[in-house]
Amino acid sequence: MIDTHCHLVYENADPEPAISRARQILDAIITCGYPRDYEKNIEIVEKHREFVFLTLGLHPVDNKDMSSEEVDKYLDFVRSKKDSILAVGEIGLDYHWFPEKDSEQGKMFVESFSKCLELAKQLGKPVVLHTRKAEQDCFDMVVSHGIKHAVFHCYAGNMTLARQIIDNGFFISLSSNINRSKNTKKIAKSFPLEQLLTETDSPFLSPVPGKKNEPANVKLVVERIAELRSMSVEEVDRQTTENAVRFFNMPLELKDKGLSNKEVNRLN
Numbered sequence: 001m002i003d004t005h006c007h008l009v010y011e012n013a014d015p016e017p018a019i020s021r022a023r024q025i026l027d028a029i030i031t032c033g034y035p036r037d038y039e040k041n042i043e044i045v046e047k048h049r050e051f052v053f054l055t056l057g058l059h060p061v062d063n064k065d066m067s068s069e070e071v072d073k074y075l076d077f078v079r080s081k082k083d084s085i086l087a088v089g090e091i092g093l094d095y096h097w098f099p100e101k102d103s104e105q106g107k108m109f110v111e112s113f114s115k116c117l118e119l120a121k122q123l124g125k126p127v128v129l130h131t132r133k134a135e136q137d138c139f140d141m142v143v144s145h146g147i148k149h150a151v152f153h154c155y156a157g158n159m160t161l162a163r164q165i166i167d168n169g170f171f172i173s174l175s176s177n178i179n180r181s182k183n184t185k186k187i188a189k190s191f192p193l194e195q196l197l198t199e200t201d202s203p204f205l206s207p208v209p210g211k212k213n214e215p216a217n218v219k220l221v222v223e224r225i226a227e228l229r230s231m232s233v234e235e236v237d238r239q240t241t242e243n244a245v246r247f248f249n250m251p252l253e254l255k256d257k258g259l260s261n262k263e264v265n266r267l268n
């Protein structure tokens with residue numbers, strides 16, 4: 001199992017206990033770094049090589065306080081870390097926190113998102129998309145920029161767009177809030193399993209009210225998908241893990257499943 005999206009660095013919490021628990025049941029964790037915390041994320045990845053992997057992105061919450069020059073400088077740093085990251089992300093738009101998309105700030109978000117998409121193309125990296133209440137606009141920009149490898153992290157949009165996402169060869173990531181949306185359960189039940197990923201978005205989206213989320217809870221996502229599809233947990237685990245290795249081109253040996261990254265890519 002792989003938690004394809006979490007935030008190991010958050011509010012100065014010690015990530016080591018969660019990483020230790022995750023090692024007992026997961027094949028890997030992918031943590032997401034931002035301008036405010038990338039240094040700590042890089043330290044964690046270096047400490048836990050071959051288990052914790054990294055993406056670097058630009059969330060609108062960070063972007064709102066950055067000038068165009070600061071964005072460019074940060075993206076230059078991301079470029080310099082090409083060989084250390086699996087993807088560019090999370091990146092995107094957020095109309096929940098920033099609904100005035102026609103404002104100057106909204107235009108700035110679009111400009112930064114565009115720069116991030118172009119950077120991913122230049123680096124040959126997939127993108128991890130943040131699309132809260134902005135799913136259609138993010139999809140349109142991804143398509144117009146010619147992006148070929150994208151995952152819609154924690155997707156919460158409508159079913160019509162979800163089908164377009166799949167038809168375009170993109171991926172949808174299901175998180176530990178899988179039970180909170182009818183559409184999410186429909187996607188988990190009937191969409192091609194080969195285009196689904198699993199994540200926790202921890203420490204957010206806890207499946208247990210009042211308790212902080214953590215990467216090990218991705219097991220609950222896999223179990224719920226298996227239940228909805230009337231499949232074994234082992235089958236769903238194998239396929240979604242292979243999906244993650246293939247999508248992110250992860251340098252990971254899946255010993256328990258008998259496959260290496262090279263073998264997974266050859267199967268697809």
